Amino acid sequence: MSKVLVVEDDPVVQAALVHALTDLGHVVQAVGTAVAALREAGTNELDLVILDLGLPDLDGVAALRMLRGVSNVPVIVATARGAENSVVSTLNAGADDYIVKPFSSEHLAARINALLRRTGGSAAPSEVVVVGDLSVDLAQRSATLGDGVLALSRREFDLLAYLAQRPGRVISRRELIQAVWGHPYVGDDKTIDVHASWLRRKLGETAAHPRYLHTVRGVGFKLAAPE
Numbered sequence: 076m077s078k079v080l081v082v083e084d085d086p087v088v089q090a091a092l093v094h095a096l097t098d099l100g101h102v103v104q105a106v107g108t109a110v111a112a113l114r115e116a117g118t119n120e121l122d123l124v125i126l127d128l129g130l131p132d133l134d135g136v137a138a139l140r141m142l143r144g145v146s147n148v149p150v151i152v153a154t155a156r157g158a159e160n161s162v163v164s165t166l167n168a169g170a171d172d173y174i175v176k177p178f179s180s181e182h183l184a185a186r187i188n189a190l191l192r193r194t195g196g197s198a199a200p201s202e203v204v205v206v207g208d209l210s211v212d213l214a215q216r217s218a219t220l221g222d223g224v225l226a227l228s229r230r231e232f233d234l235l236a237y238l239a240q241r242p243g244r245v246i247s248r249r250e251l252i253q254a255v256w257g258h259p260y261v262g263d264d265k266t267i268d269v270h271a272s273w274l275r276r277k278l279g280e281t282a283a284h285p286r287y288l289h290t291v292r293g294v295g296f297k298l299a300a301p302e
Contacts, residue, residue: 078120079101081103082105102257108131124149124150124151128156129155140169149190152170204242209287233255237251238296
């Protein structure tokens with residue numbers, strides 16, 4: 076499951092791209108300006124960016140050059156500009172691929188799959204992740220703490236696995252909702268808190284006295300080995 080950032084200011088086109096990419100199994104975040112795209116690329120781990128050139132705040136080619144200053148994430152430019160000089164200048168600015176609107180979801184899917192194969196964005200993660208005495212087997216979807224097996228629900232395991240693959244890193248609520256639950260973050264969502272509470276109980280800890288699962292107030296959660 077790849078994390079894709081869609082940079083498109085037209086709300087109709089943006090919604091269509093988000094719908095198509097979600098149906099293809101990707102976790103999708105959408106923004107409408109170059110500034111927002113640069114902020115997302117600088118603060119989140121992304122597998123792919125789909126970038127429109129006609130942004131309201133900054134020309135897409137300039138935005139692409141700035142993006143390359145903060146990230147090496149693969150970029151597919153999706154635009155109505157089909158002239159050869161536009162294609163050449165965009166590829167020279169750092170784009171990995173170029174697709175001219177309108178295009179079908181099948182065409183876009185083929186471009187994405189080909190690019191992720193080349194860049195390794197769809198590579199499978201390590202099958203067993205170890206954080207302290209906590210061991211998470213991604214292939215078998217099982218987890219142990221010390222010598223004990225943790226009885227986790229499907230969503231509890233998904234949450235634990237996502238955090239365990241990023242030990243010590245603070246993961247935002249928005250990223251967790253999109254990556255683990257697969258739907259957009261709408262603000263005051265207690266879903267994560269409830270599942271984090273259940274997961275803590277099974278790890279034998281509490282929010283007041285965490286060992287592995289830590290809440291970072293106002294931001295999100297992190298999983299780290301006890302000191």
